[in-house]
Amino acid sequence: MVKLATARESRMYGPGRGRTRAEYINAGLYLFATVVLGSGFGAQFSLEPRSSLVLMLIALALIIVVNVHDLVAHLAGIDFRLPLMELDTQLAFVEFAVPLVQALGSLLFFLGILILFVEEEKGYVYFRFEKHALNMLIAGPVLWVLGSIHNSCQIYERADGHVQILQQSVQLPFLIGSTLFMVGGILNSQEQTGLSRHGMGLLVSFD
Structure with missing residues (x-):
């Protein structure tokens, strides 16, 4: 998950001053993507x-x-140097696992939405993929929840109040949002059981 402040000095977004700038651009893009995602549902x-x-x-x-x-x-x-992860729990379970899990979760969610979009555009010709799409809409948020839990376990090297506030302002909302997406996906999948909806009709529980 993108963090609004660096927890460790070892992150290398670039040389010198460019590192901090690139990190905040990274965080800004994540925030922008979140707004766009919410706008999409709206x-x-x-x-x-x-x-x-x-x-x-x-x-x-x-x-x-x-x-x-x-x-x-x-x-x-x-x-x-991946073997170094054996010597640092945070490196393995937070700084490596969190962005990896979040990226995989987003990819699954992306593929689920893409399948429904293709069906909507092509006139529902891929019925056999609908079940897989619904499962992806559950699996993606499940990975988001896992990643947000891992992210909350990080230890700060620069633990001033400003950093703590920025980190908490990201971690708690992300955990809550991921959980809501997961619950919504599960309820939506159960609601579609036995119904003959296709395409965007399968997103009814997200409306």
């Missing part, structure tokens, strides 16, 4: 509900890119 109430799927796909793509960038920044800080 757009389902509009006269052009298909636009909501496009917004969600854009937001999820940004989240994937940002988390991959975050992961690379952590690995660059240790010169990509």
Whole structure:
């Protein structure tokens, strides 16, 4: 997960002053993607509900890119020497696992939405993939919840009040939001059982 403040000095977003700038750009993109994702769900109430799927796909793509960038920044800080993770629990379970899990969760969510978008555009020709799409809409948020729990376990090297406030302002809302997405996906999947809805109709519980 993208953090609004550096917890450890080893993260390498770039040389010198560029490192801090790149990190905050990273965080800003994550915040922007979150707003776009929320707008996508809200757009389902509009006269052009298909636009909501496009917004969600854009937001999820940004989240994937940002988390991959975050992961690379952590690995660059240790010169990509993965065996060092055996000596540092936080490095393995927070700084490596969190962005990886978040990226995978976002990818699954992206694929689930993409399948529904293709069905909507092509006239529901991939019925056999609908069940997989619904499962992806559950699996993605499950990984988000796991990642947000891992992220809350980090230890601070720069533990001033400003950093603590920034970190907590990200961790708690992200955990709550991820949990709501997971619960919504589960309830939506159960609601669709026995119904003959297709495409965007399968997102009814998210409306």
